[in-house]
Amino acid sequence: MxxxxxxxxxxxxxxxxxxxxxxxxxxxxxxxxxxxxxxxxxxxxxxxxxxxxxxxxxxxxxxxxxxxxxxHDSLTGLANRQLFTDRVAHALTRHARHGGRAAVLFLDLDDFKIVNDSLGHSVGDLLLAGVAERLRLCVRPEDTIARFGGDEFAVLLEEADEQEAVRVASRIADHLGRPFSVEGHDVRVHASTGIAIGDDDPEELIANADAVMYSVKGRGKAGFGVFHPAMRTAAVERSTLKAQLEPALARQEFELHYQPVVELATGAVVGVEALLRWQHPDRGMLWPSEFIALAEESGVIISIGRWVLVRACLQVRTWEAELGLSGLEVSCNVAPRQLLHGRLVDDVRAALAVSGLAPERLTLEITENAMVGDSEAAIAQLDQVKALGARVAIDDFGMGSSSLNYLRRLPVDTRWPAWPRRPTSPCSWRRSCRSAARWAWAPWPKASSTRSNRGACWLSVANGARGTTSRRRRRRPRSPPFSGPRVRPDVAT
CATH class of the missing domain: 3.30.160 (Double Stranded RNA Binding Domain)
Incomplete structure (x- = not known):
């Protein structure tokens, strides 16, 4: 130039x-x-x-x-689902040409919502960032870690057989099992992990790992498993059932069965417990264990729970008018998602207004574990329910992990103790009744189906206990109409 x-x-x-x-x-x-x-x-x-x-x-x-x-995910800096799927596709294409296999691990943090609700979303975000850092320590530089949103993570192992994938899953479990120090809190988390290994479609590989993860959660969480074809079928059925919940409510496929509550000393019926069932058009009668968790995940449990409250209160009023009963009480189960929703008080108030049922004759049953983790919000909700005049009971007391000091803070009238492992021994019932009396709670044992168990229940009669009849060989919970809730004295368990 x-x-x-x-x-x-x-x-x-x-x-x-x-x-x-x-x-x-x-x-x-x-x-x-x-x-x-x-x-x-x-x-x-x-x-x-x-x-x-x-x-x-x-x-x-x-x-x-x-x-x-x-x-990329803005919170953790990890790949997002789009990039992760693209990486999986490239890995599978490469293996199709040159041989080898890739593995996908799908992780979901167990009970992460409890951390968010009890410690706040800022702590939850810091915990997610900490989880991302520990995941980086568990894989090779060429592998990819992604956050799919919420508390879901995925890991692509570019070159891995089943043995290597299991080793990585175990390493992740060890790293996540150590406590995280977040803003002065020692937080422990565990993850349910699904493992899928293949050389086909990337979306299918991710879906297979996701299916295994849900299978692990169903077995008790905090573990990992490897995909097999039957899990995919179960995942499809689960997804289908989940999609059918809202239409089922509109088509009136849900129904309530009622189990009598009796005074153990006299056998007199004092109330009923409303138990939800789903009369599925193809699968027949479904029990709550088959669909309640899906309803909570989808949020449909809010609408279903609202329907249960109104229907149960109206049914008790109908029995009063048609059968000449008076003072009959009704108990309805409340799912954790309902308690966290923030509109439970409005739903209770509406059910009482529509039915005309006296508030003190309605009892809401919650599980012990539903209260732990979102304690302040839950207690505030239950305080408002109590202010309306309704009652609150803890179902399956003793099955959860909450401390006695914590439980003393709850605005609870009644507890249904979980049946002891050795039901013929009076010790558990005596301890249960003594602590109930100390806190002014009424222990209502829910008896099981054997005559020997009934003897242990009777030990709590002196403490003013009531109980439900659940001798299912003789008397199952039933849907109305029937000749009123009654029970023979010899099955008053």
């Missing part, structure tokens, strides 16, 4: 204060060709050039940042 040049003007071009390029002006003659005006013009041109180049750099940086945001 400078060959033949006899005069040259050189002006540096600065971008963000750094010399990045040069402007050259050349001429074939010798003389005073570049005076102050020419130099000023060159400086002006280089300033414009520097600004233009800076704008280009900024645009490039912006484009890169937008591209990163589109493919």
């Amino acid at each position: 400078l060959s033949g040049a006899r005069s040259v003007l050189c002006a540096p071009i600065h971008v963000e204060g750094k010399p990045t390029a040069c402007l050259y002006v050349v001429h074939g003659q010798v003389g005073r060709l570049f005076g102050p005006e020419e130099q000023q013009l060159a400086a002006f041109v280089t300033t414009l050039a520097g600004a233009a180049l800076a704008n280009v750099s900024e645009r490039k940086a912006l484009v890169e940042e937008l591209r990163r945001q589109a493919t």
